Amino acid sequence: MRLELQQITKRFGSLTANDAIDLVVEPGDIHALLGENGAGKSTLMNVLYGMYQPDGGQILLDGVPQRFTGPGDALAAGIGMVHQHFMLVPVFTVAENVMLGHEWTSGPFGRLDRRTARTRVRELSEQYGLDVDPDALVADLPVGVQQRVEILKALLGEAKVLILDEPTAVLTPQEIDDLIRVMNELRSGGTSIVFITHKLREVRAIADRITVIRRGKVVGSAEPTASEAELAAMMVGRNVSLVVDKPPAAPGAVALEVRELTVADDRGQVTVDGVSFSVAGGEIVALAGVQGNGQEELVEALLGLRIPRAGAIVIEGADIAGSSISEILGRGVGFVPEDRQHDGIVGGFTVAENLVLDLYDRPDFARGLSLRLDRIADNARARVAEFDIRTPSVELPAATLSGGNQQKVVIAREMSRPLRVFIASQPTRGVDVGAQEFIHKRIVAERDNGTAVVLVSTELDEVLALADRILVMYRGRIIGELPAGASRDEVGLMMAGVPAEQAVAEAAERHSLLAEQDLLLATEGGTEGGTEGGSERASQEAQRAGSRAEGTEGDSERASQEAQGREGTEQADGSSTGDATTAPPTELDDRGGTLR
Numbered sequence: 001m002r003l004e005l006q007q008i009t010k011r012f013g014s015l016t017a018n019d020a021i022d023l024v025v026e027p028g029d030i031h032a033l034l035g036e037n038g039a040g041k042s043t044l045m046n047v048l049y050g051m052y053q054p055d056g057g058q059i060l061l062d063g064v065p066q067r068f069t070g071p072g073d074a075l076a077a078g079i080g081m082v083h084q085h086f087m088l089v090p091v092f093t094v095a096e097n098v099m100l101g102h103e104w105t106s107g108p109f110g111r112l113d114r115r116t117a118r119t120r121v122r123e124l125s126e127q128y129g130l131d132v133d134p135d136a137l138v139a140d141l142p143v144g145v146q147q148r149v150e151i152l153k154a155l156l157g158e159a160k161v162l163i164l165d166e167p168t169a170v171l172t173p174q175e176i177d178d179l180i181r182v183m184n185e186l187r188s189g190g191t192s193i194v195f196i197t198h199k200l201r202e203v204r205a206i207a208d209r210i211t212v213i214r215r216g217k218v219v220g221s222a223e224p225t226a227s228e229a230e231l232a233a234m235m236v237g238r239n240v241s242l243v244v245d246k247p248p249a250a251p252g253a254v255a256l257e258v259r260e261l262t263v264a265d266d267r268g269q270v271t272v273d274g275v276s277f278s279v280a281g282g283e284i285v286a287l288a289g290v291q292g293n294g295q296e297e298l299v300e301a302l303l304g305l306r307i308p309r310a311g312a313i314v315i316e317g318a319d320i321a322g323s324s325i326s327e328i329l330g331r332g333v334g335f336v337p338e339d340r341q342h343d344g345i346v347g348g349f350t351v352a353e354n355l356v357l358d359l360y361d362r363p364d365f366a367r368g369l370s371l372r373l374d375r376i377a378d379n380a381r382a383r384v385a386e387f388d389i390r391t392p393s394v395e396l397p398a399a400t401l402s403g404g405n406q407q408k409v410v411i412a413r414e415m416s417r418p419l420r421v422f423i424a425s426q427p428t429r430g431v432d433v434g435a436q437e438f439i440h441k442r443i444v445a446e447r448d449n450g451t452a453v454v455l456v457s458t459e460l461d462e463v464l465a466l467a468d469r470i471l472v473m474y475r476g477r478i479i480g481e482l483p484a485g486a487s488r489d490e491v492g493l494m495m496a497g498v499p500a501e502q503a504v505a506e507a508a509e510r511h512s513l514l515a516e517q518d519l520l521l522a523t524e525g526g527t528e529g530g531t532e533g534g535s536e537r538a539s540q541e542a543q544r545a546g547s548r549a550e551g552t553e554g555d556s557e558r559a560s561q562e563a564q565g566r567e568g569t570e571q572a573d574g575s576s577t578g579d580a581t582t583a584p585p586t587e588l589d590d591r592g593g594t595l596r
């Protein structure tokens, strides 16, 4: 079935989430829709799936205009969707979940009885190599299998076009391989797939065709042979350095030592189970792992947000386990919380106030009981410039800033005081690639300042790019350590519970598709985690590719020359703090909205 979206427009109040989007998905194609967080990908797919009514444009299937008043209509027309967040009932079996999906549709099977459901699950599972047992309880299934149950549900509705919204976000590299295999099976069976992602590597590994959207508009299309730099430039609207310039660490004395730490979650379950590790000043230690393996509770304990059951957290000889947050901050601990809206900023306070949130009682900013407002404002203006925080005024409530800029406020505040230990939890979640680049540079700069950095991240790319040592958490324990330069497969296997030694051996035997891409890129000139010295070549490549991409977008010559000039400066002064290099892009980035 050929799918065509013509001039789809969807507004939410004054925000145009989809602005006259054209998209053609040919039968049996895996078509990637690539765009940053907030670009409008899910909105477009929700329009296609009948969840939202478009404000303009139309959907054609095999040339015939459609009108979907709800998902039922879309399903009946042969469109299936697997959402970003699964919609399965954990206490039901696979077959029961599949039946549920069909009770509210008027699909070709009408109401399914249990026996038919089990038989169909078995048949489809075999046909597409899904490896799903109809009688398994969903709660007992690994995330990757749960996802295949969702795919099964869509197939049962005889989907000809399958929408997968960020399907890889929750998977290990090996599970991603399984998904790719299933996608290939579906494609050979004639199903077209709209594959949504913000990850460059994946589109190159999976897609037949790529459409890039930015701020609700289609900004171009690309072939899977396009370089990562080229795709990144289209996605962000300017050249982005994908390389984190990171000289080897020069670790000093141990700054943080965690001993036999045990922490329970809100339900009293032990989620951190006798964890020990230490971090020296001047190194970045990453705690990698699939979400929900105890990282969250561990960080909360380190920050005094959760009282540990047992164990010690030692900073400069003092055990701070169970201390209050302010005591811990007083010891020189800085942190970027995972949930910035909740723990990082006070949305109703101004940007300026947020920038001094835990410094307000310092003599710099307070005299007796009164705050020194002029100094607070001066401080804010300096930080806004230094950290490239995009806001019309420091007197606006922080809640009015975009997610990436809120994150920069948190980082700017935390890095404005002398730190011994810096704890960054998912520091770039929901942040655009441009801001990501900046945040990574600052984290490395903090390390090079002698701070001990703990990075907690479920993003493998981030871990591989930043870590000097990688500790992998699995079911509340640290199951092993890998050095910087470890492969994606090694870390990925450990994330699934495979011990370090075995993971290294297995990874050497069989590369996942994404890991093969890493190797390819490293030999092409290296992006993340690439060979030392490869970075300059890679950034030159990025420069060329970036201007090519903008050229194909029909962008003005000037912008691309500017972009090149800027890259040149970056290399010339060798600055890695980003201060000099990130201010100018503001203009280009903002103008980026007009690029087509």
Ligand SMILES: Nc1ncnc2c1ncn2[C@@H]1O[C@H](COP(=O)(O)OP(=O)(O)O)[C@@H](O)[C@H]1O
Residues within 6 Å of the ligand: 012, 015, 017, 035, 036, 037, 038, 039, 040, 041, 042, 043, 044
């Ligand atoms: N139901 C909604 N109401 C208001 N704004 C929304 C809604 N859904 C999405 N948006 C906004 O539309 C924009 C695009 O969001 P989305 O389509 O989810 O992006 P993506 O999937 O590419 O990350 C964002 O700015 C988002 O905040």
Ligand SMILES: [Mg+2]
Residues within 6 Å of the ligand: 041, 042, 043, 084, 165, 166
């Ligand atoms: Mg989305």
